[in-house]
Amino acid sequence: MNFLPFTSSCLVLALAxxxxxxxxxxHLAARIVPADGAPMDxxxxxxxKGKIVAMGPRALIAIPAGAKVVDHGDHWLCPxxxxxxxxxxxxxxxxxxxTMPLNAELRTLDVVKPSDEAIRRTAAGGVTTTLFIPxxxxxxxxxxxxxxxxxxxxxxxxxxxxxxAMKVAQGFNPERxxxxxxxxxxxxxxxxxxxxxxxxxxxxxxxxxKAGTGKQPKFEPALEQLRAVxxxxxxxxxxxxxxxxxxxxxxxxxxxxxxxxxxxxxCFDGWLAAEALAKRKTPLNLGPRxxxxxxxxxVQGTCLAYWNAGCRDLSINTDAPVVAAEELQVxxxxxxxxxxxxxxALQALTIVPARQIGIGDRVGSLAVGKDADFQVTMGDxxxxxxxxxAVYIEGTLVHRLGDVR
Amino acid sequence: xxxxxxxxxxxxxxATFELPAQGRGRRGQRPDLGPQPAVATPEVKPAETDKKPKxxxxxxGGDVYLGTGQRLTGATVLLADxxxxxxxxxxxxxxxxxxxxxxxxxxxxxxxxxQGYGMGAGRxxxxxxxxxxxxxxxxxxxxxxxxxxxxxxxxxxxxxxGGNAVIKLAYGDVKGMVLQEDSVVGMAAPLSLxxxxxxxxxxKKVREYLKALDEFPKTKAAxxxxxxxxxxxxxxxxxxxxxxxxxxxxxxTGSGGFNPFGxxxxxxxxxxxxxTDVDAIRQALEIATLIGRGVVLxxxxxxxxxxxxxxxxxxxxxxSPRDRIPADPQDPDRTGSNLATAAILANAGVPVAVTxxxxxxxxxxxxTGGIMGQDLNTPHLDAAFAVRGGLDNRKALRTLTxxxxxILGVDRRIGSLEAGKDADVLILQGDPLHYAxxxxxxxxxxxxxxxxxKEPLYRHLAR
Numbered sequence: 030m031n032f033l034p035f036t037s038s039c040l041v042l043a044l045a046x047x048x049x050x051x052x053x054x055x056h057l058a059a060r061i062v063p064a065d066g067a068p069m070d071x072x073x074x075x076x077x078k079g080k081i082v083a084m085g086p087r088a089l090i091a092i093p094a095g096a097k098v099v100d101h102g103d104h105w106l107c108p109x110x111x112x113x114x115x116x117x118x119x120x121x122x123x124x125x126x127x128t129m130p131l132n133a134e135l136r137t138l139d140v141v142k143p144s145d146e147a148i149r150r151t152a153a154g155g156v157t158t159t160l161f162i163p164x165x166x167x168x169x170x171x172x173x174x175x176x177x178x179x180x181x182x183x184x185x186x187x188x189x190x191x192x193x194a195m196k197v198a199q200g201f202n203p204e205r206x207x208x209x210x211x212x213x214x215x216x217x218x219x220x221x222x223x224x225x226x227x228x229x230x231x232x233x234x235x236x237x238x239k240a241g242t243g244k245q246p247k248f249e250p251a252l253e254q255l256r257a258v259x260x261x262x263x264x265x266x267x268x269x270x271x272x273x274x275x276x277x278x279x280x281x282x283x284x285x286x287x288x289x290x291x292x293x294x295x296c297f298d299g300w301l302a303a304e305a306l307a308k309r310k311t312p313l314n315l316g317p318r319x320x321x322x323x324x325x326x327x328v329q330g331t332c333l334a335y336w337n338a339g340c341r342d343l344s345i346n347t348d349a350p351v352v353a354a355e356e357l358q359v360x361x362x363x364x365x366x367x368x369x370x371x372x373x374a375l376q377a378l379t380i381v382p383a384r385q386i387g388i389g390d391r392v393g394s395l396a397v398g399k400d401a402d403f404q405v406t407m408g409d410x411x412x413x414x415x416x417x418x419a420v421y422i423e424g425t426l427v428h429r430l431g432d433v434r
Numbered sequence: 435x436x437x438x439x440x441x442x443x444x445x446x447x448x449a450t451f452e453l454p455a456q457g458r459g460r461r462g463q464r465p466d467l468g469p470q471p472a473v474a475t476p477e478v479k480p481a482e483t484d485k486k487p488k489x490x491x492x493x494x495g496g497d498v499y500l501g502t503g504q505r506l507t508g509a510t511v512l513l514a515d516x517x518x519x520x521x522x523x524x525x526x527x528x529x530x531x532x533x534x535x536x537x538x539x540x541x542x543x544x545x546x547x548x549q550g551y552g553m554g555a556g557r558x559x560x561x562x563x564x565x566x567x568x569x570x571x572x573x574x575x576x577x578x579x580x581x582x583x584x585x586x587x588x589x590x591x592x593x594x595x596g597g598n599a600v601i602k603l604a605y606g607d608v609k610g611m612v613l614q615e616d617s618v619v620g621m622a623a624p625l626s627l628x629x630x631x632x633x634x635x636x637x638k639k640v641r642e643y644l645k646a647l648d649e650f651p652k653t654k655a656a657x658x659x660x661x662x663x664x665x666x667x668x669x670x671x672x673x674x675x676x677x678x679x680x681x682x683x684x685x686x687t688g689s690g691g692f693n694p695f696g697x698x699x700x701x702x703x704x705x706x707x708x709x710t711d712v713d714a715i716r717q718a719l720e721i722a723t724l725i726g727r728g729v730v731l732x733x734x735x736x737x738x739x740x741x742x743x744x745x746x747x748x749x750x751x752x753x754s755p756r757d758r759i760p761a762d763p764q765d766p767d768r769t770g771s772n773l774a775t776a777a778i779l780a781n782a783g784v785p786v787a788v789t790x791x792x793x794x795x796x797x798x799x800x801x802t803g804g805i806m807g808q809d810l811n812t813p814h815l816d817a818a819f820a821v822r823g824g825l826d827n828r829k830a831l832r833t834l835t836x837x838x839x840x841i842l843g844v845d846r847r848i849g850s851l852e853a854g855k856d857a858d859v860l861i862l863q864g865d866p867l868h869y870a871x872x873x874x875x876x877x878x879x880x881x882x883x884x885x886x887x888k889e890p891l892y893r894h895l896a897r
Contacts, residue, residue: 146761320811325890326890327892327893328892333895353758355758366872412818414818414822414827414867416773434771434772434774
């Protein structure tokens with residue numbers, strides 16, 4: 030395996046960390062796949078207080094005195110997967126509030142059900158972080174919440190960021206009747222633009238007020254959450270499919286409005302816009318549909334088309350429940366089958382989506398200082414024939430093979 | 435009434451004569467559709483001079499998965515015309531045999547999909563008249579390893595019904611596309627009390643009819659005026675089942691719905707599945723006992739709970755290991771699906787065939803309709819999920835080959851690489867169930883109908 034951005038920081042920091050720690054756990058494995066670096070054989074990962082404090086070849090890593098040792102034998106450790114397009118942590122109840130077309134004031138935080146079976150199942154597929162977003166029924170669906178797939182009773186134990194991303198649905202789905210969007214795509218684009226302009230002005234006014242250079246703006250609840258978007262604290266994730274909408278999304282959220290964005294889906298003939306998106310370095314979150322026919326009868330892998338055009342900021346989703354949440358691995362396997370390089374597919378489930386959503390420093394790869402979110406696998410973490418044997422979130426075992434049928 | 439009776443005799447008589455001029459209608463010139471009710475056809479022996487020499491094709495040196503669960507390393511598969519002549523090591527190849535080198539590759543029976551649509555299958559009976567042997571979807575199916583599938587309906591209510599055919603992906607060969615019509619009939623369980631009584635009554639009548647038919651030659655010899663027994667009305671499909679000419683598929687419906695979007699909307703969406711169907715399965719097994727033949731359970735959720743009972747009736751199961759139905763929280767140990775179902779059933783001796791999962795958007799059968807667009811491209815991944823659930827990798831191939839052919843009632847023709855069976859063979863790059871393995875060559879009825887390097891589908895992927 031030939032990883033592009035090889036990092037060896039894990040080795041360096043590893044040696045420094047030998048202080049006795051009662052809560053430390055040493056995980057021994059036949060191979061550790063960091064996802065953003067070269068795999069290490071016969072390796073050790075030391076976890077303490079939910080973080081990775083040391084990692085490297087077994088010979089170089091001293092196990093702290095009093096540490097618990099978990100020997101995973103012949104098995105591998107891989108980072109927990111990250112799915113940025115996930116709809117199934119709500120425990121029932123609709124996530125398409127179809128009364129108004131623009132719902133920037135809504136958020137899925139209010140409907141998370143920590144005890145929901147879907148969360149356990151997601152973890153069973155090795156997925157440890159998800160962005161639980163509203164549906165695409167309305168033009169702005171609301172804000173999704175960024176979660177760790179820690180099944181249980183406490184919402185606080187799950188939430189990474191309350192406002193994970195703002196969900197926008199560009200075209201098609203919101204035209205099915207989510208209020209008055211005008212009679213054409215021009216109408217919906219106009220309404221969306223107007224709201225974003227108001228949000229942008231609102232954020233600017235508050236920023237200036239806080240800096241003492243402007244007077245206090247009038248409080249507007251409908252625009253409050255948009256402040257986080259224009260302060261670039263929270264990205265926008267835009268449901269986008271087809272060439273026309275891919276271009277429209279890139280233009281609107283990269284050129285017109287200076288926000289952090291992720292273009293999600295990119296399906297159907299969206300790949301025809303791949304070169305344009307590659308030039309703009311558009312962050313892509315591809316799926317659930319993994320192929321399209323080109324006009325010459327070739328099965329065009331969606332991921333491969335973007336990859337070949339030079340798009341490197343590329344992650345893969347399930348759009349669960351469209352594809353089952355635990356089949357994120359299958360999505361990557363399909364992408365590889367249809368030509369995406371293996372390393373790119375592995376990173377598309379791990380470090381790339383973590384960076385896209387702004388938590389690349391916490392999750393998405395195995396490295397010292399990061400959250401100890403990992404799965405224990407029998408081998409290739411992308412082979413659907415093997416479910417993860419165990420899944421850990423911040424050092425805590427959250428799933429073992431057989432826990433869910 | 436008497437007129438009708440005479441008319442039917444006249445029709446029957448007409449049908450026994452060869453009338454080429456009239457053979458162009460909807461029901462004309464149908465190919466051999468497998469075993470028909472015992473009608474002795476005179477064996478026509480072609481003159482020696484007409485006999486074309488057999489065309490031999492040998493696939494040499496590959497790792498041969500027989501489809502039965504076994505594998506021969508570095509073996510040869512010898513085909514003669516449209517049949518398999520021999521499989522083994524050190525075969526003597528007849529003179530003039532075309533040889534395909536499969537060294538380093540895997541050879542397997544063509545995949546058999548128990549549910550499908552498109553792929554040239556045509557609109558309905560008679561399928562032989564509406565298949566399209568040049569449908570581009572055929573190539574796509576072949577690229578995924580599919581060489582046969584069931585098209586049409588295999589669903590019924592309180593009595594067996596359906597209209598379907600096992601279609602072969604014999605690209606370009608209209609006569610080679612229909613393997614058999616109506617080898618499958620379907621009904622639904624559970625039955626209401628009244629329907630069940632009626633069904634039991636019909637089974638009894640069919641049994642009496644078949645017995646009388648069996649004894650008819652004797653009866654006729656004793657009494658020249660004896661009338662031929664008449665089948666009970668509306669029981670044709672059941673008769674086919676009880677004669678062993680068709681497999682009876684039973685769709686089972688249970689209780690305890692589940693919807694991944696929850697109760698807030700989208701009620702009645704296709705993802706609403708049942709948490710338990712044990713009662714329906716047991717009733718289906720009672721039907722098996724009643725008719726004296728194993729049945730096929732269609733996508734049962736709870737089969738893993740009653741594997742021994744299913745095995746005891748010689749019944750079989752088709753399922754998607756990727757269909758995951760959560761347990762009812764009130765009764766978690768006895769409800770919901772189990773990833774291990776295929777493994778549990780196979781270990782109990784129950785033949786299992788895999789099919790695609792029930793998707794949010796399509797996915798009722800193997801075809802290009804689902805939003806994922808993957809159903810047609812991933813039969814091997816459905817089997818991969820059986821491996822995920824604990825089924826041995828080699829045995830799991832049976833879920834796409836021999837066991838699937840049994841479930842379609844055509845295992846005497848397809849499903850394994852055994853002498854005498856149809857020459858439907860795949861050459862693959864490696865392990866058939868690995869996600870990145872491609873079919874390099876597909877052979878149907880002895881003809882090469884798909885080559886990876888020559889078709890546009892995946893040619894752009896340098897491998």
